[in-house]
Amino acid sequence: MSGGIAELVAQLLGVRAKLDAAAVTALRARTDAEVALARLAEVQRGSSDQRLRAAVTDAEVARDKAGRYARLLAEAARHITTYVNTIAPGAAPTEPAGDDALPSGERVVTEAERRGRRADIAWRKQVQKADDTEDSLKNAETSAREVFKFFKQNGDDQGGTTSGTTSPGPTPGQDRPHVDNPVTAAVMAAGALAVTVKAIWNHGKARRARKRDNNDQA
């Protein structure tokens, strides 16, 4: 690679890293807005206050736009990858170098959306089965609760392990702080969701690790 091209590639990779980071930020914003909306709806229950309705409307627009920004940023990063690999084949890895690298925004967006689509398919299938056989989803609810009740009665051999890898969970009775205004709710939701992207990333990491283990054993 000549000096001029090497410099250009380095600059483009720098831009791509910034786009990736921005895509992750936008995806976080979208997820946070989504959860804040759910909380808002909860808090809003029974109130027809114009300001709360306006908050919902604005948050919905923000959620949709943030999702669009995330996709566009990831797309822009992808175009740069393609271009760089054309002028200097192999110079732009499509995956981050190692497991400790930050997740590519493109990959995070793609994985989350892909999971969403697969979950949609599974749910639609379940609803379709209920329709086809004139069965009721309520029956799934009843039987699921029976299983959980059974585990509760049988105590320790089923559930009940606490991982203890982080701070202990909240004590019973104080599980959820009382939320009395939508701003608090939105802030809480943002805090709770800060880990989501990390979780998506860890998820992929764990899977890659498993794949490696499998390959080692093979």
Added chain:
Amino acid sequence: MIKPELPEYIRTMVRGDYAANDAVEAKLDAEGWDGLPRYLAAVFFLAVDRRFGETASRAEVIALVGELRAGLATGGPEISAEAAEQLIMSIIDPSLDYSMSQEMIGRIQAATVQKILTEENLSDDELNAVLAEAVNLAARP
């Protein structure tokens, strides 16, 4: 919209915090369990995806189902091995179909969620993230 008691119900079950679970259950009994089937389906999806991804072998699924059934053997609701394998495989490979009652689906989903989320040894943050992602999945149009 998923009411916040539903993730709390699953969280306390997985953590074995049965006193807290009883309290959430009482609240849901009073206010209604609306949304549980879809929320449970979303948690089930994430649990199976977490354990198997998109490329698990039938043998791995059969082994898990064997353990699921063993966990219910002492007088618990019965789970059909074939049904459980079908339902789990349909998550791993969305092109696969199944045939079973909603009653059986509910049993399989509950037992699988409890087993996988318990065994995965999740930190509190990780468990909360899974339950929050399930809220998002269940809110999709």
